[in-house]
Amino acid sequence: MGFLDQFWQLSVDGLMVGSLYAVIALGYTLVYGVLQLINFAHSEVFMLGSFGGLFAARALLPGDGSVPGGAGSIALVAVGLGAGAACGGLAAFTLERVAYRPLRRRAAPRLAYLISAIGASLFAVNLAGKEFGRQNVDLPDLFHNGTVFRLFGAAVSTQTLVIFAVAVAMLVGLDRLVAGTRLGQGIRAVAQDADTAVLMGVNVERIIIVTFVVGGLLAGAGGFLYAMTFNASYSMGFVPGVKAFTAAVLGGIGNVRGAMLGGLLLGLVESYGGYLFQASYKDVIAFGVLVAILMIRPSGLLGERLGRAA
Amino acid sequence: MSARPRTLGASVLLGLLAAVVTGPTGDSDEPLRAAWDSIADVRIVLFLGLAVALWLVLVLGPRLRGLVAAVTAPPRRRLTAATLTMTARRSVAAAGRRGRTVAVGGGLLAVAVVAPLVVSTAAQQSMVNDIGIYALLALGLNVVVGYAGLLDLGYIAFFAIGAYATAYFSSSTAMPWHAPFVLNPFFVFPIALILAALAGVVLGAPTLRLRGDYLAIVTLGFGEIIHLVANNADGITGGARGAFGVPHLSVHLAGVDYAWGIDPLPYYYLLLVIVVGVMVAFGRLERSRIGRSWAAIREDEIAAEATGVATLRMKLLAFALGASVSGFAGVLFASKQFFNPQSFSLQASFFVVAVVIFGGMGSRLGVVVGAVVLQGLAFYLRDKVQPADRYIYFGAVIVVMMIFRPQGLVPSRRRRREIELSEAGVGAADSLGSATPTVVRP
Incomplete structure (x- = not known):
């Protein structure tokens, strides 16, 4: 089968994965916007959210292995998303408290933040590995997964539709939050100029915490969606984390809409590339894209700065 | 002071975390069992004891530090640009330090x-x-x-x-x-x-x-x-x-x-x-x-x-x-x-x-x-x-x-x-x- 025959199917799959990258990428971009720091441990927030959502949904499933339908399915997905988001938000909050705030109080050099986040990431990954085992954990089916409709011959499954719809809803919601609310105004103000924002009466400490938590909520819910298609494991965070970072850089780090665009584009590129080359080199393609953007257009497609673009 | 109960809370959390880290290994079938087993165990007494000890050190530390410093050494000055030049001047004394470095x-x-x-x-x-x-x-x-x-x-x-x-x-x-x-x-x-x-x-x-x-x-x-x-x-x-x-x-x-x-x-x-x-x-x-x-x-x-x-x-x-x-x-x-x-x-x-x-x-x-x-x-x-x-x-x-x-x-x-x-x-x-x-x- 040629590439053209598969084109639409690859596009559908790519957009689904890409929407997840976009959701995770927002966490990087928001934190980068307010602190000018790459939050290395964001991938672990994603991992913990994924486990939280998975365990919560599994605990509520009937034990007989039957697949629920209708309202039961909707409730289970909602619970999973909620639990995932809650775990992600809590993890991000704890991370900020433990690994970032003590350093910020001291105005530590930036290298210290990166290293501290790496330490927190190592700690969280391996503690999760110890507590939850080091095998992949599958999420049982929460709904009957079948083809809903065909798009130019490409099958769009219920699962794809759910993931894409929830991810897009979160993206739109965040865009409205940043662009249209008082909180979003505060985030943009801190991103543009933290010192002036303080003078204008913005509580910068609070904005920083809220930014971390919002990024964590998104990553946690995204983690649950990710576990729905793939699975969860203690080391699951790293690869999607770096890809989401790539997406954020691709769109222009610190730029909310850029991260969304970057995520979708990266999902597509990876989907096509994985078909044209070899599936096992999928990750290499994503890293290659990252290196290439940094060489060609380091400010990303839509440019940097949270304050301007949102 | 309201900071003290908070410090105690943080110390206890750290103690619980330490208990979980050193506790038994779990698996995904019962995700919280390992954590629970490590907390509902006799060892928890040791970790809570350590947590309280940590809290005491944190709360009493500033007072003790004054005492200790008075006995051992003059308190370290906070560095500023001015003291930096002073340290540079003091580098004449570095010659003696060199001999010690070689010995060590x-x-x-x-x-x-x-x-x-x-x-x-x-x-x-x-x-x-x-x-x-x-x-x-x-x-x-x-x-x-x-x-x-x-x-x-x-x-x-x-x-x-x-x-x-x-x-x-x-x-x-x-x-x-x-x-x-x-x-x-x-x-x-x-x-x-x-x-x-x-x-x-x-x-x-x-x-x-x-x-x-x-x-x-x-x-x-x-x-x-x-x-x-x-x-x-x-x-x-x-x-x-x-x-x-x-x-x-x-x-x-x-x-x-x-x-x-x-x-x-x-x-x-x-x-x-x-x-x-x-x-x-x-x-x-x-x-x-x-x-x-x-x-x-x-x-x-x-x-x-x-x-x-x-x-x-x-x-x-x-x-x-x-x-x-x-x-x-x-x-x-x-x-x-x-x-x-x-x-x-x-x-x-x-x-x-x-x-x-x-x-x-x-x-x-x-x-x-x-x-x-x-x-x-x-x-x-x-x-x-x-x-x-x-x-x-x-x-x-x-x-x-x-x-x-x-x-x-x-x-x-x-x-x-x-x-x-x-x-x-x-x-x-x-x-x-x-x-x-x-x-x-x-």
């Missing part, structure tokens, strides 16, 4: 020479494979992190390049892909050095122009690419099986015939000579014009640029130099023992970073001590916890060090002062920021 160095060297003779063979192996190799790696990474103030998270990739280059050039059977001729591993040293440095330049040249933290991500990606390729390219590297039968080091020159074998001791002494040689060489480098350029870049990149330091070239030099040391260590590693892509995982890269941070960035003795202590800890923990669980402790060590002692165990005097000054708002202590002005568009 000689003593440590004597310990390093005698130490392997009194430990078990397993410990000797660990002293070569873990401590020796990682001390060398840490010395190389120290040039990047400690001297130039950059962060390289794919450092182990250059190590892999060195190891695979050895397999390629020195054996026709180790990997499916091999050179048409066979070289003695000693001749691979310069080749690996150049290859790794070249890889460093190719990777660093485009990224070092950007903000420094991008370098961290790009090297992270590069490290993972190398790891994935080594793991997947079965026809070239042998894939996940690894490379078997790389010959040991041997010398056949001017009547001298000597081959390093399975016995770890000869390798240990070879490594000791190399590590000490690298320490001496990097010490001279640190005090040279190049080393001063690096310090200038760390402390104020814009001022350095303005006074004629070629900042980009100097950063690139540090990056390439660090990479070449890693490649060099790769040759030693490959000729010592069998290896597979597992040895070049991301965790290994993080571990080298942990060694440098723990020991003290910018301090040559510090990073070697870091390798000894952390690998010693790993060796000590090897029967007590699962190998992967050790990274929990390493992660915690990194965070705690960054919070309480960012300058490391055996800090370099200059680095410590930089960190203190930058925290007081004078200058910087790394070269991560402001490499390119932020894009401002109309």
Whole structure:
């Protein structure tokens, strides 16, 4: 089968994965916007959210292995998303408290933040590995997964539709939050100029915490969606984390809409590339894209700065 | 005071966390069981006791510190720009310190020479494979992190390049892909050095122009690419099986015939000579014009640029130099023992970073001590916890060090002062920021 025959199917799959990258990428971009720091441990927030959502949904499933339908399915997905988001938000909050705030109080050099986040990431990954085992954990089916409709011959499954719809809803919601609310105004103000924002009466400490938590909520819910298609494991965070970072850089780090665009584009590129080359080199393609953007257009497609673009 | 109950709460949380970390291993079928079992256990009394003790130290600490300081030493002054010049004037006294440094160095060297003779063979192996190799790696990474103030998270990739280059050039059977001729591993040293440095330049040249933290991500990606390729390219590297039968080091020159074998001791002494040689060489480098350029870049990149330091070239030099040391260590590693892509995982890269941070960035003795202590800890923990669980402790060590002692165990005097000054708002202590002005568009 040629590439053209598969084109639409690859596009559908790519957009689904890409929407997840976009959701995770927002966490990087928001934190980068307010602190000018790459939050290395964001991938672990994603991992913990994924486990939280998975365990919560599994605990509520009937034990007989039957697949629920209708309202039961909707409730289970909602619970999973909620639990995932809650775990992600809590993890991000704890991370900020433990690994970032003590350093910020001291105005530590930036290298210290990166290293501290790496330490927190190592700690969280391996503690999760110890507590939850080091095998992949599958999420049982929460709904009957079948083809809903065909798009130019490409099958769009219920699962794809759910993931894409929830991810897009979160993206739109965040865009409205940043662009249209008082909180979003505060985030943009801190991103543009933290010192002036303080003078204008913005509580910068609070904005920083809220930014971390919002990024964590998104990553946690995204983690649950990710576990729905793939699975969860203690080391699951790293690869999607770096890809989401790539997406954020691709769109222009610190730029909310850029991260969304970057995520979708990266999902597509990876989907096509994985078909044209070899599936096992999928990750290499994503890293290659990252290196290439940094060489060609380091400010990303839509440019940097949270304050301007949102 | 309302801060006290909060401190107690944080201490208790820490105690519970410590109980969970050291508690039983769980699995995904009952995700919370392991955590619950470790808390609902007799040991919890010990951890809560420790938590309360910690709280008492934190609450009473400030009062006690006054007492202790009055007895032992005058309180340390907070550093400002003014005291910096005073410290510079005091450097006349450094001459006496030099003699002491030589004495301490000689003593440590004597310990390093005698130490392997009194430990078990397993410990000797660990002293070569873990401590020796990682001390060398840490010395190389120290040039990047400690001297130039950059962060390289794919450092182990250059190590892999060195190891695979050895397999390629020195054996026709180790990997499916091999050179048409066979070289003695000693001749691979310069080749690996150049290859790794070249890889460093190719990777660093485009990224070092950007903000420094991008370098961290790009090297992270590069490290993972190398790891994935080594793991997947079965026809070239042998894939996940690894490379078997790389010959040991041997010398056949001017009547001298000597081959390093399975016995770890000869390798240990070879490594000791190399590590000490690298320490001496990097010490001279640190005090040279190049080393001063690096310090200038760390402390104020814009001022350095303005006074004629070629900042980009100097950063690139540090990056390439660090990479070449890693490649060099790769040759030693490959000729010592069998290896597979597992040895070049991301965790290994993080571990080298942990060694440098723990020991003290910018301090040559510090990073070697870091390798000894952390690998010693790993060796000590090897029967007590699962190998992967050790990274929990390493992660915690990194965070705690960054919070309480960012300058490391055996800090370099200059680095410590930089960190203190930058925290007081004078200058910087790394070269991560402001490499390119932020894009401002109309």
